[in-house]
Amino acid sequence: MTAEGHLLFSVASLILAHQLEITPEIAQGDWLHMLPGVLLASLLPDIDHPSSTLGRLFRFISIPIAKLCGHRGFTHSLLALIVGIILFQTEIPSDWPIPTDFVHAMIVGYISHLIADMLTPAGIPLLWPLRTRFCIPVLRGKERKKAERFIAVLVVVIAILLPQHISSSLTHYFDKLPFDKLQIDKLQNLYK
Numbered sequence: 001m002t003a004e005g006h007l008l009f010s011v012a013s014l015i016l017a018h019q020l021e022i023t024p025e026i027a028q029g030d031w032l033h034m035l036p037g038v039l040l041a042s043l044l045p046d047i048d049h050p051s052s053t054l055g056r057l058f059r060f061i062s063i064p065i066a067k068l069c070g071h072r073g074f075t076h077s078l079l080a081l082i083v084g085i086i087l088f089q090t091e092i093p094s095d096w097p098i099p100t101d102f103v104h105a106m107i108v109g110y111i112s113h114l115i116a117d118m119l120t121p122a123g124i125p126l127l128w129p130l131r132t133r134f135c136i137p138v139l140r141g142k143e144r145k146k147a148e149r150f151i152a153v154l155v156v157v158i159a160i161l162l163p164q165h166i167s168s169s170l171t172h173y174f175d176k177l178p179f180d181k182l183q184i185d186k187l188q189n190l191y192k
């Protein structure tokens with residue numbers, strides 16, 4: 001996937017994560033923290049390629065990683081995600097002014113990159129060092145760039161529509177349940 005595709009898909013994923021309230025930090029986070037976090041992390045896995053956007057900026061990191069693991073190797077695995085989270089928790093001093101909503105958005109951005117690359121025919125070695133590649137190859141052919149944009153827009157549309165539908169149907173469902181506060185209190189008294 002192109003860098004533009006990753007950036008778009010990461011913002012769409014953040015909007016979805018925010019609507020689904022996957023963590024309190026994402027649900028109530030400051031967009032001025034979350035947007036830089038998600039955008040940065042959405043390009044991070046491709047640091048393993050010296051001609052990628054971040055790879056060109058940090059060649060001293062990208063060249064050794066490319067030689068050691070190759071493109072779409074370690075950095076495109078669940079192991080990298082877990083190691084990254086652990087390093088962040090253990091190596092960053094607690095008094096550093098890094099907001100938690102920024103860190104949570106970074107995790108969303110990193111995962112969005114892995115999912116986006118899984119949509120290409122090359123896939124990714126999710127369980128690296130195992131070589132098995134996982135892919136759902138919907139992004140192929142000449143119209144790939146258009147398809148990338150379409151998927152990002154689709155995720156935003158789902159984010160806006162789906163959670164509202166789910167929450168309204170859940171509210172409707174709970175409203176119809178044959179319990180009221182009095183009955184619940186009676187039941188609790190019975191089992192005291």
Ligand SMILES: [Zn+2]
Binds near residue numbers: 046072076117
């Ligand atoms: Zn990638």
